[in-house]
Amino acid sequence: MSLSPTTPALPQNSPPPLDETELVERARSGDAAAFTELVNRYQRKIYRLAKHITQNDEDAEDVLQEAFLKAYEHLDTFQGHSKFYTWIVRIAVNEALMRLRKRRTDRTVPLDEPIDTGEETVAREIAVWEDNPEQRYSREEMHEILDQAIEGLKPDFRTVFALRDIEELSTEETAETLGISIPAVKSRLLRARLALREKLTRQFRRKGEDVLANL
């Protein structure tokens, strides 16, 4: 693959948006700024993913650092068959799961005791939601509600949910990343979705009306 020709100088306020493939190519050929741009582009998502899995700020920071350092170190081995983002997600997930297992083994924190494991595909809370709950809460409040809901899930469930429904990996990519079967991904995803739906229903249900009145 060849590098694109040198682009002419552009006005300072409109830097050319490089696509991921080109940034990776440049980073592989030693362009430090290109790698830093990849870091800037994805650090928020990787940090969020790490927090969702580990539920621990210190571990999430370690995961963030290790994921990008390993990506930099092994950039030569990145084949380019998959997206760089999917690749760094895989590295981050491995790091996060390793830390999660370590903490659980160390017993330095209480073992995760989910309130609701969603072991069965049942739906206990059935209620219509208030309109546009996103607009009724500040961004911070919404983050807190959503994060708390995920926090209550078992690690297996929240990891699959984070990969499939937040980071938007495919079922196959999720299975490969976690080293589990496709049916296992589907089953965990279903349980996670139902459990989260239930938790959010407790938060967002329309108050003071017959729950099914407006159907």
Added chain:
Amino acid sequence: MLTCKQFLQELNDYLDPNTDAEMKRRLETHVTQCPNCFVIVDTTQKTLQIYKGVEPQSVPEDVKTRLLKAIERKMAARKQPAQG
């Protein structure tokens, strides 16, 4: 007709745009006749929309600074291989 329990087990397929038409039709029949499952589908879809729609929060400044410094150190180490 499917029971609610059977429907819930197939909920992922119902929400998946790639599910084949025949399966979708069977599931749709249940939803149109079952108010409870209709609400479950609706609120599950809203759950997914909300999670997908929320932008990730910024990485705290100190965390970001430590990350960039760690990467700079790694880059510097690569440029200057250890003397043998």
